[in-house]
Amino acid sequence: MNIDKKIxxxxxxxxxxFVTTVPCKQLAGVIAEIDQRDDIFHIPANKEDxxxxxxxxxxxxxxxxxxxxxxxxxxxxxxTLATLIQYYRMPLPxxxxxxxxxxxxxxCQVEMAVHTKAILAQxxxxxxxxxxxxxxxxxxxxxxxxxMCNKPVAILTDANFWGGYGDQ
Amino acid sequence: xxxxxxxxxxxxxxxxxxxxCNIGIPSQELHAIDDQPTNFYMLGTMGLAxxxxxxxxxxxxxxxxxIDGDGSILTNLGTLPTIANNVADNYILLIxxxxxxxxxxxxxxxxxxKTSLAKMAQAxxxxxVIECAAADTGRVLQEALDAKQMTIIVSxxxxxxxxxxxxxxxxxxxxxxxxKAVSA
Ligand SMILES: Cc1ncc(C[n+]2csc(CCOP(=O)(O)OP(=O)(O)O)c2C)c(N)n1
Ligand SMILES: [Mg+2]
Numbered sequence: 560m561n562i563d564k565k566i567x568x569x570x571x572x573x574x575x576x577f578v579t580t581v582p583c584k585q586l587a588g589v590i591a592e593i594d595q596r597d598d599i600f601h602i603p604a605n606k607e608d609x610x611x612x613x614x615x616x617x618x619x620x621x622x623x624x625x626x627x628x629x630x631x632x633x634x635x636x637x638x639t640l641a642t643l644i645q646y647y648r649m650p651l652p653x654x655x656x657x658x659x660x661x662x663x664x665x666x667c668q669v670e671m672a673v674h675t676k677a678i679l680a681q682x683x684x685x686x687x688x689x690x691x692x693x694x695x696x697x698x699x700x701x702x703x704x705x706x707m708c709n710k711p712v713a714i715l716t717d718a719n720f721w722g723g724y725g726d727q
Numbered sequence: 728x729x730x731x732x733x734x735x736x737x738x739x740x741x742x743x744x745x746x747x748c749n750i751g752i753p754s755q756e757l758h759a760i761d762d763q764p765t766n767f768y769m770l771g772t773m774g775l776a777x778x779x780x781x782x783x784x785x786x787x788x789x790x791x792x793x794i795d796g797d798g799s800i801l802t803n804l805g806t807l808p809t810i811a812n813n814v815a816d817n818y819i820l821l822i823x824x825x826x827x828x829x830x831x832x833x834x835x836x837x838x839x840x841k842t843s844l845a846k847m848a849q850a851x852x853x854x855x856v857i858e859c860a861a862a863d864t865g866r867v868l869q870e871a872l873d874a875k876q877m878t879i880i881v882s883x884x885x886x887x888x889x890x891x892x893x894x895x896x897x898x899x900x901x902x903x904x905x906x907k908a909v910s911a
Contacts (some may be wrong), residue, residue, distance in 0.1 A: 577786060600785065602813055604778075605805025605899070612775035613809070616782025619906050621769070624782070642771030643779075700869040 562695050562721070563588040566654070571598050573702040575625050575652070577617040579596055579603070579610035583629035584655040585721045607632040608639040611651065623706060626654040630659070630715065631671040633636040633678050640682060644649070644711045646667060652702055652713040660717035679713050689720040728861035730823050731756045731889035733882060734794075737865045740872070741766075745909060747780040747793045751830030753823065754891065755891040757776030764904040768894055774803035777820050781810055784818035787909060790872060791817055797824040797838035802869040804847070810879070819871045820879045821864070827886040853879045861885070 566589050570578065579602050580590050600622075604610030607628045613629075614624035628636075631654025633655070644651050658665070665680045679686045687701055688694075698714065705712040730753060734741075738761040747767045754768040767775055775802065780793035781896045800806065800822055810820065826839020839843050845858040855876050859867045861884035871878035894901075 602785070605809060606803075608772075608775065609778050609803055609805050609809065612772070612778025612803075613782035613785075615775075615778040616784075617786040618782075619779075619902065619909060620783040620786025620911060622786040639772055639775065643769075643775065646771065647898045648903070699908070700792070 560692070560695075562692060563592040565695055566698060567592045567596055567599070569702060570625060571596065572699065573623065573706070574623070575623045575702065576600060577602070577614065577622040577624040578627060579604045579613050579624070581605075581607050581610060581629065581632065583658065585656040585658070585716070585718065586627055586654075590660040593627070599653070607636050611639045611644060613635060614651055615643055615647070615649055618651075623650070625654065627654045629656045630675045631668065633671070633675055637678065637682065640684070640711055645682070648709045649711075650706045650709045652705045653711060653713045655713055655715050656721075657715035657717040660719070662718040662723055675715065684711050684713050686715065689714060689716045692720060692722070694720060729885050729887035729889070730825055730829060731760070731813050731891075733823060733861050733864050733884060737868055738829065738849055740865060740868055741792060744872070745783065745789055745791045747776050747783065747791065748797050749776045749799050752888045752891065753794055753796060753830070755894060757794050758894050759891040764908040765903045768896075768901055770894065770898055770901075774799045777806045777810065778803065780820065781806070781813065781815065781818060783860055783909070784815035788817060789909065790821045792821060792868070792896065793823050795820060796829065797822060797826060797844060798828040798836045800844055801836055801838060803843075807848050807851035807853065810877070811848075811849045811854075814877050816876050818877045819868065820867060822879070822881045823884060825884050825886045829886060831871060833888075840865075840878050845879070848879045848881070853877070855879065856881070880883075
Protein backbone atom coordinates (compact mmCIF):
# COMPACT_ATOMS: atom_id res chain seq x y z
CA MET A 560 0.00 0.00 0.00
CA ASN A 561 1.23 3.50 -0.89
CA ILE A 562 0.30 5.61 2.14
CA ASP A 563 0.76 8.91 0.33
CA LYS A 564 -1.82 7.83 -2.25
CA LYS A 565 -4.14 6.38 0.41
CA ILE A 566 -4.12 9.66 2.36
CA UNK A 567 -4.86 11.68 -0.78
CA UNK A 568 -7.61 9.23 -1.79
CA UNK A 569 -9.23 9.52 1.64
CA UNK A 570 -9.12 13.32 1.48
CA UNK A 571 -10.84 13.28 -1.90
CA UNK A 572 -13.39 10.67 -0.78
CA UNK A 573 -14.29 12.93 2.14
CA UNK A 574 -14.69 15.94 -0.14
CA UNK A 575 -11.59 17.70 1.22
CA UNK A 576 -10.63 19.96 -1.67
CA PHE A 577 -8.52 22.74 -0.12
CA VAL A 578 -5.20 21.72 1.41
CA THR A 579 -2.50 24.00 2.78
CA THR A 580 0.99 22.76 3.58
CA VAL A 581 4.31 23.71 5.11
CA PRO A 582 6.81 20.98 4.24
CA CYS A 583 8.58 18.37 6.35
CA LYS A 584 10.91 15.76 4.88
CA GLN A 585 8.54 13.05 6.10
CA LEU A 586 5.62 14.74 4.35
CA ALA A 587 7.36 15.24 0.99
CA GLY A 588 5.61 12.27 -0.62
CA VAL A 589 2.10 13.14 0.49
CA ILE A 590 2.58 16.80 -0.42
CA ALA A 591 3.77 15.82 -3.91
CA GLU A 592 0.78 13.51 -4.27
CA ILE A 593 -1.67 16.23 -3.24
CA ASP A 594 -0.01 18.77 -5.50
CA GLN A 595 -0.72 16.69 -8.60
CA ARG A 596 -4.36 15.88 -7.80
CA ASP A 597 -6.86 17.79 -9.91
CA ASP A 598 -9.59 17.49 -7.29
CA ILE A 599 -7.51 19.14 -4.53
CA PHE A 600 -6.50 22.79 -4.55
CA HIS A 601 -3.04 22.90 -2.95
CA ILE A 602 -1.99 26.23 -1.47
CA PRO A 603 1.42 26.27 0.19
CA ALA A 604 1.54 28.58 3.24
CA ASN A 605 4.55 30.42 4.63
CA LYS A 606 3.60 29.75 8.23
CA GLU A 607 1.19 27.32 9.79
CA ASP A 608 -1.04 29.90 11.48
CA UNK A 609 -1.38 31.64 8.12
CA UNK A 610 -2.37 28.28 6.64
CA UNK A 611 -5.07 27.85 9.29
CA UNK A 612 -6.45 31.27 8.37
CA UNK A 613 -6.68 30.16 4.73
CA UNK A 614 -8.47 26.99 5.85
CA UNK A 615 -10.96 28.94 7.97
CA UNK A 616 -11.85 31.13 5.00
CA UNK A 617 -12.12 28.20 2.60
CA UNK A 618 -14.46 26.40 4.98
CA UNK A 619 -16.73 29.44 5.29
CA UNK A 620 -16.68 29.56 1.50
CA UNK A 621 -18.03 26.02 1.29
CA UNK A 622 -14.88 23.96 0.81
CA UNK A 623 -13.60 21.32 3.23
CA UNK A 624 -10.02 22.18 4.22
CA UNK A 625 -7.03 20.38 5.73
CA UNK A 626 -3.56 21.40 6.85
CA UNK A 627 -0.39 19.34 6.52
CA UNK A 628 2.42 20.52 8.81
CA UNK A 629 5.27 19.54 11.14
CA UNK A 630 4.80 19.23 14.90
CA UNK A 631 7.53 21.82 15.55
CA UNK A 632 4.95 24.43 14.48
CA UNK A 633 2.34 23.45 17.03
CA UNK A 634 3.38 26.28 19.37
CA UNK A 635 2.95 29.01 16.75
CA UNK A 636 -0.59 27.83 16.02
CA UNK A 637 -1.94 27.82 19.60
CA UNK A 638 -3.51 31.26 19.42
CA THR A 639 -5.07 30.54 16.01
CA LEU A 640 -6.46 27.21 17.14
CA ALA A 641 -7.97 28.76 20.29
CA THR A 642 -9.28 32.10 18.99
CA LEU A 643 -10.22 31.18 15.41
CA ILE A 644 -10.72 27.48 14.78
CA GLN A 645 -12.13 26.54 18.20
CA TYR A 646 -13.77 29.86 19.12
CA TYR A 647 -15.78 30.02 15.87
CA ARG A 648 -16.24 26.23 15.90
CA MET A 649 -14.65 25.15 12.65
CA PRO A 650 -13.50 21.73 11.48
CA LEU A 651 -9.80 21.31 10.66
CA PRO A 652 -8.01 18.02 10.10
CA UNK A 653 -4.32 18.52 10.87
CA UNK A 654 -2.02 15.89 9.38
CA UNK A 655 1.16 16.45 11.39
CA UNK A 656 4.56 14.85 11.00
CA UNK A 657 5.64 13.85 14.49
CA UNK A 658 9.33 14.62 14.39
CA UNK A 659 11.54 13.81 17.36
CA UNK A 660 10.01 10.37 17.97
CA UNK A 661 11.53 6.86 17.57
CA UNK A 662 13.96 6.63 14.59
CA UNK A 663 14.58 10.40 14.62
CA UNK A 664 18.17 11.26 13.64
CA UNK A 665 18.07 15.00 14.50
CA UNK A 666 18.33 15.62 18.26
CA CYS A 667 16.83 19.10 18.18
CA GLN A 668 13.53 17.69 16.88
CA VAL A 669 13.03 15.91 20.20
CA GLU A 670 12.74 19.26 21.98
CA MET A 671 9.31 19.99 20.45
CA ALA A 672 8.29 16.33 20.37
CA VAL A 673 8.21 16.27 24.17
CA HIS A 674 5.74 19.18 24.17
CA THR A 675 3.55 18.14 21.25
CA LYS A 676 1.02 15.87 22.93
CA ALA A 677 0.96 18.03 26.07
CA ILE A 678 0.00 21.13 24.09
CA LEU A 679 -2.67 19.26 22.11
CA ALA A 680 -4.06 17.74 25.31
CA GLN A 681 -4.07 21.11 27.07
CA UNK A 682 -6.17 22.45 24.19
CA UNK A 683 -8.61 19.52 24.25
CA UNK A 684 -7.77 18.69 20.65
CA UNK A 685 -8.68 15.10 19.73
CA UNK A 686 -5.33 13.51 18.88
CA UNK A 687 -4.46 10.30 17.00
CA UNK A 688 -0.95 8.87 16.72
CA UNK A 689 -0.01 6.80 13.65
CA UNK A 690 2.97 4.61 14.51
CA UNK A 691 2.50 1.60 12.23
CA UNK A 692 1.70 1.66 8.53
CA UNK A 693 -1.63 -0.04 9.08
CA UNK A 694 -2.74 2.86 11.31
CA UNK A 695 -3.51 4.78 8.12
CA UNK A 696 -6.72 2.70 7.92
CA UNK A 697 -8.18 5.05 10.57
CA UNK A 698 -7.61 8.18 8.50
CA UNK A 699 -10.95 7.96 6.69
CA UNK A 700 -12.87 7.67 9.97
CA UNK A 701 -10.86 10.52 11.52
CA UNK A 702 -11.84 12.81 8.64
CA UNK A 703 -15.51 11.89 9.05
CA UNK A 704 -15.22 12.52 12.80
CA UNK A 705 -13.61 15.93 12.25
CA UNK A 706 -16.37 17.19 9.96
CA MET A 707 -19.01 15.67 12.23
CA CYS A 708 -17.88 17.59 15.33
CA ASN A 709 -16.48 20.82 13.77
CA LYS A 710 -13.26 20.72 15.75
CA PRO A 711 -9.56 20.78 14.95
CA VAL A 712 -8.30 17.20 15.10
CA ALA A 713 -4.63 16.20 15.12
CA ILE A 714 -3.15 13.14 13.42
CA LEU A 715 0.46 12.72 14.55
CA THR A 716 2.47 10.60 12.12
CA ASP A 717 5.90 9.48 13.33
CA ALA A 718 8.99 8.29 11.45
CA ASN A 719 8.10 4.66 12.00
CA PHE A 720 4.77 5.22 10.30
CA TRP A 721 6.45 6.77 7.27
CA GLY A 722 8.92 3.90 7.10
CA GLY A 723 11.98 5.51 8.63
CA TYR A 724 13.69 8.77 7.97
CA GLY A 725 16.29 9.51 5.30
CA ASP A 726 19.18 7.08 5.15
CA GLN A 727 18.28 5.11 8.23
CA UNK B 728 -9.12 61.27 8.33
CA UNK B 729 -9.04 58.42 10.82
CA UNK B 730 -10.12 54.80 10.25
CA UNK B 731 -13.70 55.26 11.50
CA UNK B 732 -14.24 58.15 9.06
CA UNK B 733 -13.03 55.96 6.17
CA UNK B 734 -15.33 53.14 7.29
CA UNK B 735 -18.32 55.52 7.46
CA UNK B 736 -17.58 56.75 3.97
CA UNK B 737 -17.19 53.27 2.41
CA UNK B 738 -20.04 51.62 4.36
CA UNK B 739 -22.48 51.92 1.41
CA UNK B 740 -19.95 50.10 -0.82
CA UNK B 741 -19.27 47.43 1.81
CA UNK B 742 -22.94 46.75 2.59
CA UNK B 743 -23.63 44.30 -0.24
CA UNK B 744 -20.21 42.61 -0.22
CA UNK B 745 -18.60 39.88 1.82
CA UNK B 746 -16.30 41.63 4.29
CA UNK B 747 -13.67 40.11 6.58
CA CYS B 748 -12.77 42.69 9.21
CA ASN B 749 -9.63 43.00 11.32
CA ILE B 750 -9.51 42.36 15.08
CA GLY B 751 -10.20 45.02 17.68
CA ILE B 752 -11.45 48.54 17.12
CA PRO B 753 -11.77 48.17 13.30
CA SER B 754 -14.40 45.44 13.79
CA GLN B 755 -16.08 47.38 16.62
CA GLU B 756 -16.31 50.44 14.38
CA LEU B 757 -17.68 48.55 11.37
CA HIS B 758 -20.15 46.72 13.62
CA ALA B 759 -21.41 49.99 15.10
CA ILE B 760 -21.51 51.86 11.76
CA ASP B 761 -23.33 49.19 9.71
CA ASP B 762 -23.67 45.67 11.08
CA GLN B 763 -24.46 43.20 8.30
CA PRO B 764 -24.64 39.41 8.14
CA THR B 765 -22.12 39.71 5.28
CA ASN B 766 -19.53 40.99 7.78
CA PHE B 767 -17.17 38.50 9.41
CA TYR B 768 -15.79 40.14 12.53
CA MET B 769 -12.51 38.88 13.92
CA LEU B 770 -12.56 38.84 17.69
CA GLY B 771 -8.99 37.60 18.05
CA THR B 772 -6.19 36.10 15.97
CA MET B 773 -4.36 39.28 15.02
CA GLY B 774 -2.86 39.04 11.53
CA LEU B 775 -5.08 36.50 9.83
CA ALA B 776 -7.80 38.67 8.23
CA UNK B 777 -5.99 38.70 4.88
CA UNK B 778 -5.53 34.91 4.98
CA UNK B 779 -9.14 34.17 5.94
CA UNK B 780 -10.32 36.45 3.16
CA UNK B 781 -8.03 34.80 0.60
CA UNK B 782 -9.25 31.32 1.53
CA UNK B 783 -12.82 32.57 1.19
CA UNK B 784 -12.17 34.22 -2.18
CA UNK B 785 -10.50 31.09 -3.56
CA UNK B 786 -13.34 28.85 -2.37
CA UNK B 787 -16.32 30.70 -3.90
CA UNK B 788 -17.03 33.29 -6.62
CA UNK B 789 -18.47 36.31 -4.74
CA UNK B 790 -16.22 39.35 -4.22
CA UNK B 791 -14.45 39.46 -0.85
CA UNK B 792 -13.20 42.67 0.74
CA UNK B 793 -10.74 42.35 3.62
CA ILE B 794 -10.36 45.33 5.90
CA ASP B 795 -6.96 44.92 7.45
CA GLY B 796 -4.46 47.06 9.37
CA ASP B 797 -0.79 47.86 8.87
CA GLY B 798 0.19 46.21 12.16
CA SER B 799 -1.70 43.04 11.28
CA ILE B 800 -0.09 42.81 7.84
CA LEU B 801 3.32 43.28 9.45
CA THR B 802 2.70 40.43 11.90
CA ASN B 803 1.69 38.05 9.06
CA LEU B 804 3.97 39.28 6.27
CA GLY B 805 4.06 35.83 4.68
CA THR B 806 0.52 36.57 3.53
CA LEU B 807 1.70 38.89 0.74
CA PRO B 808 3.58 36.24 -1.30
CA THR B 809 0.72 33.78 -0.76
CA ILE B 810 -1.77 36.34 -2.07
CA ALA B 811 0.47 37.26 -5.02
CA ASN B 812 0.96 33.65 -6.10
CA ASN B 813 -2.66 32.53 -5.71
CA VAL B 814 -4.52 35.09 -7.76
CA ALA B 815 -8.22 35.41 -6.96
CA ASP B 816 -9.80 38.20 -8.98
CA ASN B 817 -12.66 38.43 -6.48
CA TYR B 818 -10.23 39.44 -3.71
CA ILE B 819 -9.63 42.98 -2.50
CA LEU B 820 -7.29 43.62 0.42
CA LEU B 821 -7.86 47.08 1.87
CA ILE B 822 -5.08 47.88 4.31
CA UNK B 823 -6.03 50.84 6.46
CA UNK B 824 -2.54 52.13 7.14
CA UNK B 825 -2.71 54.48 10.09
CA UNK B 826 0.94 53.86 10.87
CA UNK B 827 0.04 52.46 14.26
CA UNK B 828 -1.35 49.66 16.37
CA UNK B 829 -4.60 51.52 16.78
CA UNK B 830 -6.49 49.11 18.98
CA UNK B 831 -3.81 49.00 21.64
CA UNK B 832 -3.25 52.74 22.01
CA UNK B 833 -1.76 53.98 18.73
CA UNK B 834 1.78 52.74 19.26
CA UNK B 835 3.70 53.44 16.00
CA UNK B 836 4.34 50.58 13.55
CA UNK B 837 7.25 50.43 11.12
CA UNK B 838 4.76 51.14 8.32
CA UNK B 839 4.47 54.64 9.77
CA UNK B 840 8.24 55.05 9.60
CA LYS B 841 10.52 53.79 6.81
CA THR B 842 8.56 50.74 5.60
CA SER B 843 6.21 50.92 2.60
CA LEU B 844 3.53 48.20 2.59
CA ALA B 845 2.60 49.05 -1.02
CA LYS B 846 6.19 48.43 -2.12
CA MET B 847 6.32 45.23 -0.07
CA ALA B 848 3.14 44.00 -1.76
CA GLN B 849 4.63 44.82 -5.16
CA ALA B 850 7.89 43.08 -4.29
CA UNK B 851 5.88 40.04 -3.18
CA UNK B 852 4.46 39.86 -6.69
CA UNK B 853 1.01 41.42 -6.28
CA UNK B 854 0.05 42.82 -9.69
CA UNK B 855 -2.47 45.52 -8.79
CA VAL B 856 -1.35 47.57 -5.80
CA ILE B 857 -2.74 51.03 -5.18
CA GLU B 858 -1.68 53.39 -2.44
CA CYS B 859 -4.11 56.22 -1.86
CA ALA B 860 -4.95 59.05 0.49
CA ALA B 861 -7.70 58.30 3.02
CA ALA B 862 -10.17 60.60 1.24
CA ASP B 863 -9.83 58.61 -2.01
CA THR B 864 -10.50 55.19 -0.46
CA GLY B 865 -14.13 54.95 -1.58
CA ARG B 866 -13.33 55.74 -5.21
CA VAL B 867 -10.35 53.36 -5.30
CA LEU B 868 -12.36 50.59 -3.67
CA GLN B 869 -15.25 50.97 -6.12
CA GLU B 870 -12.79 50.94 -9.03
CA ALA B 871 -11.24 47.75 -7.69
CA LEU B 872 -14.67 46.09 -7.51
CA ASP B 873 -15.44 47.23 -11.07
CA ALA B 874 -12.04 46.06 -12.34
CA LYS B 875 -12.75 42.49 -11.15
CA GLN B 876 -9.04 42.08 -10.58
CA MET B 877 -7.22 41.14 -7.41
CA THR B 878 -6.27 44.43 -5.78
CA ILE B 879 -4.24 45.50 -2.76
CA ILE B 880 -5.18 48.98 -1.53
CA VAL B 881 -3.03 50.78 1.00
CA SER B 882 -5.05 53.68 2.38
CA UNK B 883 -2.87 56.13 4.28
CA UNK B 884 -4.72 57.76 7.15
CA UNK B 885 -4.26 59.34 10.56
CA UNK B 886 -4.01 57.41 13.78
CA UNK B 887 -7.03 57.48 16.07
CA UNK B 888 -10.05 55.48 17.17
CA UNK B 889 -13.76 56.18 17.58
CA UNK B 890 -15.32 55.16 20.89
CA UNK B 891 -17.47 52.13 20.04
CA UNK B 892 -18.89 49.29 22.11
CA UNK B 893 -17.24 45.87 22.26
CA UNK B 894 -18.89 43.22 20.05
CA UNK B 895 -20.82 40.86 22.33
CA UNK B 896 -22.27 38.64 19.59
CA UNK B 897 -21.30 35.01 19.98
CA UNK B 898 -18.55 33.99 17.54
CA UNK B 899 -20.55 31.00 16.32
CA UNK B 900 -23.48 33.32 15.56
CA UNK B 901 -21.19 35.68 13.63
CA UNK B 902 -19.79 32.74 11.68
CA UNK B 903 -23.13 31.03 11.07
CA UNK B 904 -24.94 34.08 9.74
CA UNK B 905 -21.88 34.92 7.64
CA UNK B 906 -21.83 31.43 6.09
CA LYS B 907 -25.54 31.70 5.30
CA ALA B 908 -24.87 35.05 3.60
CA VAL B 909 -21.97 33.51 1.64
CA SER B 910 -24.12 30.70 0.30
CA ALA B 911 -27.29 32.81 -0.22
C1 LIG C 1 -0.97 37.90 18.93
C2 LIG C 1 -1.47 39.22 19.37
N1 LIG C 1 -0.59 40.20 19.68
C3 LIG C 1 -1.06 41.41 20.06
C4 LIG C 1 -2.40 41.65 20.14
C5 LIG C 1 -2.93 42.99 20.59
N2 LIG C 1 -3.48 43.74 19.45
C6 LIG C 1 -4.79 43.68 19.14
S1 LIG C 1 -5.20 44.66 17.86
C7 LIG C 1 -3.61 45.20 17.72
C8 LIG C 1 -3.27 46.28 16.75
C9 LIG C 1 -3.48 45.94 15.32
O1 LIG C 1 -2.99 47.00 14.55
P1 LIG C 1 -3.47 47.21 13.08
O2 LIG C 1 -3.57 45.94 12.39
O3 LIG C 1 -2.58 48.26 12.45
O4 LIG C 1 -4.96 47.76 13.22
P2 LIG C 1 -5.47 49.21 13.69
O5 LIG C 1 -6.12 48.99 15.03
O6 LIG C 1 -4.33 50.14 13.73
O7 LIG C 1 -6.47 49.60 12.66
C10 LIG C 1 -2.78 44.59 18.67
C11 LIG C 1 -1.33 44.87 18.79
C12 LIG C 1 -3.28 40.60 19.82
N3 LIG C 1 -4.59 40.71 19.88
N4 LIG C 1 -2.78 39.38 19.45
MG1 LIG D 1 -2.83 50.28 12.21
